Amino acid sequence: MSEPKIPPAAVPETGGSAPPGAATRNPLSALGEARHLGLLVALGLLIIVGLVTRPENFATTSNLVSILSLAATIGVITVGATFVIIGGGIDLSVGALMALASVWATTLATQEYGPFVMVICALLVGTGAGLVNGLLIAYGRLVPFIATLAMLVAARGLAQRMSDRKTQLIQSGNTALVDLSTTRVLGIPLLVYIFALVVVLGWILLNRTTFGRRTYAVGGNPEAARLAGIDVRRHTMLLYALSGLTCGIAAVLIMARTTTGSSTHGDLYELDAIAAVIIGGTLLTGGRGTIIGSILGLLIFTLITNLFILNGLNTSDQLIAKGLIIVVAVLLQRRNLKERAP
Numbered sequence: 001m002s003e004p005k006i007p008p009a010a011v012p013e014t015g016g017s018a019p020p021g022a023a024t025r026n027p028l029s030a031l032g033e034a035r036h037l038g039l040l041v042a043l044g045l046l047i048i049v050g051l052v053t054r055p056e057n058f059a060t061t062s063n064l065v066s067i068l069s070l071a072a073t074i075g076v077i078t079v080g081a082t083f084v085i086i087g088g089g090i091d092l093s094v095g096a097l098m099a100l101a102s103v104w105a106t107t108l109a110t111q112e113y114g115p116f117v118m119v120i121c122a123l124l125v126g127t128g129a130g131l132v133n134g135l136l137i138a139y140g141r142l143v144p145f146i147a148t149l150a151m152l153v154a155a156r157g158l159a160q161r162m163s164d165r166k167t168q169l170i171q172s173g174n175t176a177l178v179d180l181s182t183t184r185v186l187g188i189p190l191l192v193y194i195f196a197l198v199v200v201l202g203w204i205l206l207n208r209t210t211f212g213r214r215t216y217a218v219g220g221n222p223e224a225a226r227l228a229g230i231d232v233r234r235h236t237m238l239l240y241a242l243s244g245l246t247c248g249i250a251a252v253l254i255m256a257r258t259t260t261g262s263s264t265h266g267d268l269y270e271l272d273a274i275a276a277v278i279i280g281g282t283l284l285t286g287g288r289g290t291i292i293g294s295i296l297g298l299l300i301f302t303l304i305t306n307l308f309i310l311n312g313l314n315t316s317d318q319l320i321a322k323g324l325i326i327v328v329a330v331l332l333q334r335r336n337l338k339e340r341a342p
Helices: 028-055 063-088 092-106 115-138 144-163 172-181 189-208 210-220 222-226 232-258 269-279 290-310 317-342
Strands: none
Touching: 028 092, 028 269, 028 290, 063 189, 063 210, 063 269, 063 290, 092 115, 092 144, 092 232, 092 269, 092 317, 115 172, 115 232, 172 189, 172 232, 189 210, 189 232, 189 290, 210 222, 210 290, 222 290, 269 290, 269 317, 290 317
């Protein structure tokens, strides 16, 4: 059976790849490139601030590795969040799913089977919980905000119950998992390479496959996508399962970094992931966004966190600054939409 042809109304203009057969340059693609340039300028300014305020601490190899390691864990989640938001949804449960996957994978019963089973366990738990989110939203007709908020509370509670609110240490026989954080290639930990691989695969999936085109279509105009022959409910379910999978991968990375599984892992990660996606130019209403923009937004947030720590600033002020950045990013999105409105 041939691939259903998606009419122009079903494929929103995006910052990503243009639909096949497009004869002219997408004007919003140029807008996306301009936004990426703006994000790079913002990154450059933050680097200058770091070099001026803490040159002895900021411009060091250990600090660079620290920034990349922190970005790797949240960044994997950000890739999944980008797909969900482009598809017109939202996932508030990502931090709790990562915590649940880490706790489940570090229980004594799981650790007895070795690091490979621990990794598979984390991936299955994350994907399974994401699939539950997708089923509730796509087929249960629950609002994504409510469904994922309920999952956030339930997953965090289940993680606390399983661990008895205690931190679970990785046993000495499972050091192969810890090696992801301690082993370095060209001075960079393996977990950073895993993050880079996830980003590359996410970019390919979004920009070079039918799944990616359908994601833009579903987020831009679900009804037009349905009329074009896309199973909108099934695709929505798969988007949340993909988000859950990235949470499982992030759980593996944080277990490697901390050598623990804990119900406190991933606290407020949903804030950082969603904020990075928004700052990167993805519309909250869906239909437009890029993986590259989201990663640049993530690096901005990670650098802000690093600068606050190096300069000994209050954590509360850091949260206020991040909140203001999110508000400004949303206001800029609204202004851009109004300017493009006929």
